[in-house]
Amino acid sequence: MNIPNFLYPITHLDLCYLGFSKPADCFYQLSPEVLTQYAVEYGEGSLTDQQVLSVDTGKFTGRSPKDRFLVKDETTSELVWWNDVNIPFTKDAFDRLRLQMADYLSRRPFFVRDAAVCADPAYRLSLRIITETAYQSLFAYNLFMEPDQEIRPVPEWTIIAAPGFRADPEEDHTRQANFSIIDFSQKMILIGGTGYTGEIKKAVFSVLNFLLPQVGVLPMHCAANVGKDGNSAIFFGLSGTGKTTLSADPERKLIGDDEHGWSEEALFNFEGGCYAKTVNLSAEHEPQIFAAIRPGALLENVRCYPQTRTVNFNDISVTENTRVSYPTQFIANAVQPSIGRPPKHIFFLTADAFGVLPPVSRLSNAQARYYFLSGYTAKIAGTEFGINEPQATFSACFGKAFIPLHPTCYAELLEERIEKGGVQVWLINTGWTGGPYGTGERISLCFTRAIINAVMNGQLNQVSYNTLPLFNLMFPNHCPGVPDQLLNPAENWDDRDAYRFQASKLLRLFKANAKLNSGSHAELPI
Numbered sequence: 010m011n012i013p014n015f016l017y018p019i020t021h022l023d024l025c026y027l028g029f030s031k032p033a034d035c036f037y038q039l040s041p042e043v044l045t046q047y048a049v050e051y052g053e054g055s056l057t058d059q060q061v062l063s064v065d066t067g068k069f070t071g072r073s074p075k076d077r078f079l080v081k082d083e084t085t086s087e088l089v090w091w092n093d094v095n096i097p098f099t100k101d102a103f104d105r106l107r108l109q110m111a112d113y114l115s116r117r118p119f120f121v122r123d124a125a126v127c128a129d130p131a132y133r134l135s136l137r138i139i140t141e142t143a144y145q146s147l148f149a150y151n152l153f154m155e156p157d158q159e160i161r162p163v164p165e166w167t168i169i170a171a172p173g174f175r176a177d178p179e180e181d182h183t184r185q186a187n188f189s190i191i192d193f194s195q196k197m198i199l200i201g202g203t204g205y206t207g208e209i210k211k212a213v214f215s216v217l218n219f220l221l222p223q224v225g226v227l228p229m230h231c232a233a234n235v236g237k238d239g240n241s242a243i244f245f246g247l248s249g250t251g252k253t254t255l256s257a258d259p260e261r262k263l264i265g266d267d268e269h270g271w272s273e274e275a276l277f278n279f280e281g282g283c284y285a286k287t288v289n290l291s292a293e294h295e296p297q298i299f300a301a302i303r304p305g306a307l308l309e310n311v312r313c314y315p316q317t318r319t320v321n322f323n324d325i326s327v328t329e330n331t332r333v334s335y336p337t338q339f340i341a342n343a344v345q346p347s348i349g350r351p352p353k354h355i356f357f358l359t360a361d362a363f364g365v366l367p368p369v370s371r372l373s374n375a376q377a378r379y380y381f382l383s384g385y386t387a388k389i390a391g392t393e394f395g396i397n398e399p400q401a402t403f404s405a406c407f408g409k410a411f412i413p414l415h416p417t418c419y420a421e422l423l424e425e426r427i428e429k430g431g432v433q434v435w436l437i438n439t440g441w442t443g444g445p446y447g448t449g450e451r452i453s454l455c456f457t458r459a460i461i462n463a464v465m466n467g468q469l470n471q472v473s474y475n476t477l478p479l480f481n482l483m484f485p486n487h488c489p490g491v492p493d494q495l496l497n498p499a500e501n502w503d504d505r506d507a508y509r510f511q512a513s514k515l516l517r518l519f520k521a522n523a524k525l526n527s528g529s530h531a532e533l534p535i
Contacts (some may be wrong), residue, residue: 070328124153154281172204230408232256246358278347362387459490
């Protein structure tokens with residue numbers, strides 16, 4: 010083993026339960042400072058001018074959904090929603106890969122970190138994250154919570170992540186050399202052939218999405234914050250809809266930016282850190298995230314200005330999915346521990362590139378279920394090769410790629426929580442108005458913030474409402490800080506026939522998606 014000159018491996022950690030043939034020589038529970046030093050000395054990354062570790066994750070700069078598998082056995086066969094993102098894998102093939110990965114890591118330096126997930130002690134799970142690289146261990150330190158004082162010899166869940174280990178698709182029954190596989194019976198996760206740290210994060214999220222509904226907790230892909238009055242709010246939304254931006258409110262405390270559970274008693278964060286996009290990041294528009302990029306944080310796939318170590322957050326030459334991870338204590342107004350009351354308001358965020366939906370709509374409980382199951386946003390021209398006009402994107406429960414159970418399992422829990430708590434649900438369009446993308450204008454962030462504030466202050470409970478044709482959405486006729494004309498999307502189009510054409514087109518897409526998921530046309534509810 011190649012031992013760095015500034016630390017020594019431990020020799021007493023027993024990993025026999027994973028197939029390691031003897032007590033492992035590994036680096037255990039290293040501090041962020043030491044992990045950063047190791048990563049720099051051994052060529053995993055470099056330091057920026059702010060002394061922040063910056064790494065490239067290699068070929069993969071995002072998740073690979075088609076290479077995610079779940080072991081199909083007596084635990085999962087009847088419960089899992091088997092589809093194009095929940096792909097079955099055999100136990101025998103999983104065990105062969107686990108033993109191969111144990112042998113692979115036994116012949117090189119590797120890192121072990123014990124941690125935990127779920128801020129609510131009633132649902133906390135212990136984790137052990139075994140990684141080939143120091144930067145992956147730093148990511149685990151940033152994203153997950155400190156372990157309980159008494160660490161278990163065998164944790165409840167174990168993750169093995171080795172970017173340098175490549176599967177043989179023909180022998181190992183994977184699609185290609187990279188993979189992410191979850192075994193719910195053995196409580197293990199194998200991740201190989203990819204250095205993208207988001208695979209670790211989302212594998213754990215998938216585990217919680219399987220386990221928690223079975224004990225009456227709703228797992229959610231959402232951000233959450235809490236006001237001075239103690240009232241919580243949650244923000245669902247797919248990438249690019251403003252989930253992180255709108256939850257980062259200087260007047261409210263952050264519970265978490267991405268993954269939460271909602272029990273009958275509380276709203277709680279799953280993680281101990283944040284994993285934020287950094288594309289076009291600036292101190293002016295995202296002051297909290299910008300300030301969190303300091304020693305101990307981890308930057309992924311960014312580039313610096315020429316001949317400097319200063320990060321150029323506008324440079325997307327590697328990927329648009331540039332990222333930073335950091336612990337929640339790097340956010341000045343984060344709630345510690347990250348637990349709040351059940352929410353009073355829920356916001357479904359959608360960037361509607363068709364320019365059809367109102368900036369804000371108040372949803373009935375039936376509509377809340379429908380739009381939750383739809384999980385709608387739109388991709389715009391230019392974001393991906395071959396996209397020349399807006400394309401609707403539907404992701405059930407705003408997180409189809411991470412939900413092992415059928416979407417209705419989560420929708421029923423949401424509906425139950427909404428009814429019991431008297432929660433108000435709002436559909437917020439952070440996309441376009443006055444026309445589709447390319448013709449209309451993007452709704453100003455200042456107007457969206459004014460809408461959110463008016464909801465929180467109860468001001469939208471004191472105004473009259475109108476109904477949007479076709480979609481049956483109730484939108485306010487007035488909102489403080491927002492032009493009245495903006496609230497009615499049809500009023501902002503110069504060509505009313507063009508508006509009706511786009512609205513009918515989007516409606517057909519909603520109905521087609523509902524039919525695909527539910528087996529019926531599932532008309533839009535009133």
